Amino acid sequence: MSLAEGVRRGEVRATAKLITLIENHPESAVEDLRALHPHTGNAHIVGITGSPGIGKSTLTDALAKRWRKDGAHIGIIAVDPNSPFSGGALLGDRIRMQELATDPGVFIRSMGARGRLGGLARATHNAIRVLDAGGKDVILVETVGVGQSELDIVRTADTVVVGLVPGMGDDIQTIKAGILEVADVFVINKADRPDARRLMMELQTMLDLDPERHSHWEPPIERTVATTGEGIEMLMAAIRNHWEHLTYSGELEQRRRERYAAELQSVVEDYWRMRFFEYWQREGHWEQVVEQLLRKETDPFSAARKLVAPFLDSESRRVNL
Amino acid sequence: MGEQRIRVLIAKPGLDGHDRGAKVLARALRDAGMEVIYTGLRQTPEQIAATATQEDVHVVGLSCLSGAHLELFPRVVELLKEHGADDILVLGGGTIPAEDISVLKERGVAEVFTPGASTQEVVEFVKRSVNL
Numbered sequence: 001m002s003l004a005e006g007v008r009r010g011e012v013r014a015t016a017k018l019i020t021l022i023e024n025h026p027e028s029a030v031e032d033l034r035a036l037h038p039h040t041g042n043a044h045i046v047g048i049t050g051s052p053g054i055g056k057s058t059l060t061d062a063l064a065k066r067w068r069k070d071g072a073h074i075g076i077i078a079v080d081p082n083s084p085f086s087g088g089a090l091l092g093d094r095i096r097m098q099e100l101a102t103d104p105g106v107f108i109r110s111m112g113a114r115g116r117l118g119g120l121a122r123a124t125h126n127a128i129r130v131l132d133a134g135g136k137d138v139i140l141v142e143t144v145g146v147g148q149s150e151l152d153i154v155r156t157a158d159t160v161v162v163g164l165v166p167g168m169g170d171d172i173q174t175i176k177a178g179i180l181e182v183a184d185v186f187v188i189n190k191a192d193r194p195d196a197r198r199l200m201m202e203l204q205t206m207l208d209l210d211p212e213r214h215s216h217w218e219p220p221i222e223r224t225v226a227t228t229g230e231g232i233e234m235l236m237a238a239i240r241n242h243w244e245h246l247t248y249s250g251e252l253e254q255r256r257r258e259r260y261a262a263e264l265q266s267v268v269e270d271y272w273r274m275r276f277f278e279y280w281q282r283e284g285h286w287e288q289v290v291e292q293l294l295r296k297e298t299d300p301f302s303a304a305r306k307l308v309a310p311f312l313d314s315e316s317r318r319v320n321l
Numbered sequence: 322m323g324e325q326r327i328r329v330l331i332a333k334p335g336l337d338g339h340d341r342g343a344k345v346l347a348r349a350l351r352d353a354g355m356e357v358i359y360t361g362l363r364q365t366p367e368q369i370a371a372t373a374t375q376e377d378v379h380v381v382g383l384s385c386l387s388g389a390h391l392e393l394f395p396r397v398v399e400l401l402k403e404h405g406a407d408d409i410l411v412l413g414g415g416t417i418p419a420e421d422i423s424v425l426k427e428r429g430v431a432e433v434f435t436p437g438a439s440t441q442e443v444v445e446f447v448k449r450s451v452n453l
Contacts, residue, residue, distance in 0.1 A: 012371075012374055012375060012404065013374060013404060013405045013406060015375075016374060016375050016376065016377035017377055019377065020328075020377045023326075024324070024325045024326075025325075082356070083351065083352075086351065086352050086353065086354045087324075087326065087354040088326075088350065088351035088352055088353060088354045088355050088356065088357065089326075089351060089356045089357065090347055090348070090351050090357050090359060091356060091357065091358045091359070092358075092359050094358060094359075094360045094361075094372065095359065095360060095361040098360065098361060098364065098368060101360070101364075101367075101368040101371050101372050102365075102367050102368055102371050107375055108372075108375055108376075109375060109376060110356075110358050110376060112326065112356045114324060114326070115324075
């Protein structure tokens with residue numbers, strides 16, 4: 001039985017193995033992903049993002065538990081950074097999700113970003129595809145604690161939840177971060193701290209300044225204390241409202257269209273690059289060209305064209321055969 | 322184009338609250354280039370086995386200083402088998418009397434590290450056993 005078949009039957013082991021394959025040997029996972037693709041598109045993909053320490057894991061845990069009460073099947077992907085020096089990573093998001101570990105309706109996967117800087121791992125997108133095809137109703141994707149420009153989640157999630165906490169200087173940072181534009185729902189976590197109200201008002205003022213505001217969807221600002229569960233009900237309601245808005249306004253289809261366009265482009269680029277380097281490993285004289293550059297016998301721009309031309313010829317011959 | 326990583330789950334089964342050793346080891350494994358999942362204190366064998374299966378780790382490192390290792394470690398091995406994940410290697414660590422080590426090994430624990438073992442020994446053992 002293929003891994004894809006196991007995933008469709010809801011087998012944990014097959015699901016876990018396929019995600020590993022996607023992480024380690026993406027080219028070997030293509031057959032399974034191809035088989036799963038028709039079965040995707042049913043899950044609500046919710047991104048949870050925000051600075052380090054705002055409580056993303058605790059919020060994810062609380063939301064998952066709340067959704068479970070309604071019987072929803074939940075997938076969680078929690079991304080953490082790898083060390084740029086050793087390549088290793090400490091993935092600790094599960095510390096906040098202990099009670100979910102043995103719930104058969106929840107599948108949690110910790111993922112190292114493995115050098116990617118956008119807040120997600122290269123494998124995250126296809127791992128979501130696996131969980132979606134495996135019948136999860138809601139997939140919560142917890143990003144690396146983002147700074148200001150790591151916004152891969154926008155191209156991945158249907159609903160982006162941006163978390164803030166009082167007293168972290170977030171009020172000024174939000175203006176810089178561009179995070180205002182990506183949030184579908186804001187959550188001020190640790191809202192029992194002083195300054196929660198002030199942060200809320202500042203955020204609201206910022207949103208009011210946004211000229212595109214009433215055009216589609218006005219991001220609500222929810223307040224939670226995730227450790228006690230306070231406000232989680234309202235947060236989940238806000239996320240569900242957004243999902244309904246997406247569905248009925250036709251924006252869901254539009255977002256997914258953009259997502260597929262972006263994915264297609266990156267798959268084409270990867271495929272192309274892979275074929276090119278396979279070709280050059282067989283036929284190439286890369287080092288010679290580098291030497292020519294060093295001796296100023298050619299320039300990088302002409303050299304690149306000369307390198308690619310024979311590859312394109314060989315590809316077109318191959319296709320015509 | 323993929324990049325392989327050894328994945329390890331470091332888990333604390335049982336009721337003792339001493340996780341310094343587990344954390345030191347987690348860092349050493351991370352610094353050796355591995356992805357280390359740490360799940361915190363007081364895990365049941367059921368939680369550990371479920372986590373190891375979902376995370377598809379190569380190795381589970383169990384740390385126990387409560388004296389309950391003879392019950393807890395083999396239970397994790399059994400549960401992994403039930404999950405169809407008996408290819409996951411189980412290692413044990415902590416205050417484990419010498420006479421218990423052979424018992425644990427008979428019941429499926431691949432290796433046992435006791436106080437005094439260096440983190441480097443564990444790193445080397447994991448690298449040798451997983452052999453990516």
